[in-house]
Amino acid sequence: MKFELFIALRYLAARRKQSFISVISLISILGVGLGVAALIVVLGVMNGFSTDLRDKILGVNAHMVAGVMGGAMRDYRVNIEKLDALPGILGATPFVYTEVMLSSSGGVKGVILRGIDPATAGEVLSLPRDMVQGQLSDLDAPGSFPGIILGKELAERTGVTVGSAVNILSPSGRQSAAGFTPKVKTFVVRGIFRSGMFEYDTSLAYVNLAASQDLLGFKHDLVTGIELRVDDVYAVDALAQEVREALGGMPVYVRTWIDMNGNLFKALQLEKTAMFIILLMIVLVGSFSIITTLVMLVMEKTKDIAILMSMGATAENIRRVFMLQGAIIGAVGTALGYALGLPVSWALGRYQFIKIPSDVYPMDYLPIRLAASDVLLVGATALAMCFLATLYPARQAARLKPAEALRHE
Structure with a gap:
């Protein structure tokens, strides 16, 4: 195990005086996890709704209609x-x-x-x-x-x-x-x-x-x-x-199902995009918690950083320590989100225990259809946001000067 990863793991498991930092880390993981789980479930619902609606419309109606004008x-x-x-x-x-x-x-x-x-x-x-x-x-x-x-x-x-x-x-x-x-x-x-x-x-x-x-x-x-x-x-x-x-x-006319229902499916796609952006804010809150965690850790570990640099650690090594710490929080949070979101989506699709009024909606239960591309996009976006959240604290830690950090020790 590289020493950067070893130190990052030790800092995540801070004890005694640094236990508050561990609590903040846990909150960050939960924030990312809940955001990822919510995104998976909601995107599954939006996919299920649009897919079921399309199948029902294309069952009662044909894919294409040809007729004579007038x-x-x-x-x-x-x-x-x-x-x-x-x-x-x-x-x-x-x-x-x-x-x-x-x-x-x-x-x-x-x-x-x-x-x-x-x-x-x-x-x-x-x-x-x-x-x-x-x-x-x-x-x-x-x-x-x-x-x-x-x-x-x-x-x-x-x-x-x-x-x-x-x-x-x-x-x-x-x-x-x-x-x-x-x-x-x-x-x-x-x-x-x-x-x-x-x-x-x-x-x-x-x-x-x-x-x-x-x-x-x-x-x-x-x-x-x-x-x-x-x-x-x-x-x-x-x-x-x-x-x-x-x-x-x-003089024939040909109308496709897209021509006849295009506005409806475009509205559903726009709604899906809007929901993705709104729920992504939950993951963004979790990534801000990562920034808070790392900034507090840099302040707490100023002496440790100075000692490591005095022993030969480079600025790049210090930067990697804190970037790895934030990446671990993001990865664990994303995995937690998958562990919550995928079973909930499966249960909703399997047992259909959430009923909706059929006289208002075109189906009588909440449909769920998970798309592999959406699931991968959620995970990649969450990991990217968590990684970006590590850049500023890691850069600040790498800029510390050992002499300045140890002057008042």
Whole structure:
């Protein structure tokens, strides 16, 4: 063991008259440890929140939507074959989109109605996995009335269950002598889904393509557009251009999940950065405690420093003693932070014992997802701040003159 490290360890374990310095060192370690632990947990929560939100949004919605500007899409089956052939496209399904009024014996609610193809919708949407009652294929089951699938919250608000009949009032209708008459069609609830996002579960309903086309009065086999699922969700911008080229010859628009939800995820990233900076102040307080500890130690050990320099220790040796002492405090504090933060994050993610209101947030528990890059960044930042805190006290100790230090001894 080099003598600089040996002396640094001895000074950290100061006794008797110097016990107060050891207390300050302990406070510094605790300050750094609590700061690192808080950073790990909070960054895990922010990552979990944004990741779970992204997964839920990309489950209910497609990664990419292609449609015709100002109208409906014809020959969508041919277009789907073209898009399925593109590398990076995992699935494509047609859809019809409209807003309607849903009425039942339990109440009336405005909903977003989406016509889908049950045979291919599962390749793009998470709806088959979100079903809590019934199956997606039940939309094509024969019966007196076409089937409809409702969100769990929507079904509870309107007081319906599987097998109940609901009326859908469409904005399309016909003009008569008495004025405009909206079109009303009866559907039977064939299933209930729960996406985990309150906004979707209270406002979404699904029917098959034929039922939605009939409800809207389409005289031909038309759809609103095509929904796509891609291999890499972060490469959608480059793939969007390939989709436009594949659908060339018509005025198409292509919207990605980033276009549709970009502001939300940018806000979450900004909030994560802000929380990192705010909680980093806790580590900064711990590093200031390190400065206090080392300055007091330099004042206390002036005689020892002078004797060491008289025995041949150089200014660089003295500087290393105090830099090592601060680095040890930072390393122990960072390790303590990992020992606290990682188990707490694991427990939060494993047992989900912190519940949050699902009508306010898009999930009903506090999500935790630790990213290795964030964990390493927290540790590196804490160690860097603790190391920087050692520079001033170590420099002051190295500048001591043995003759001046021993003059009054």
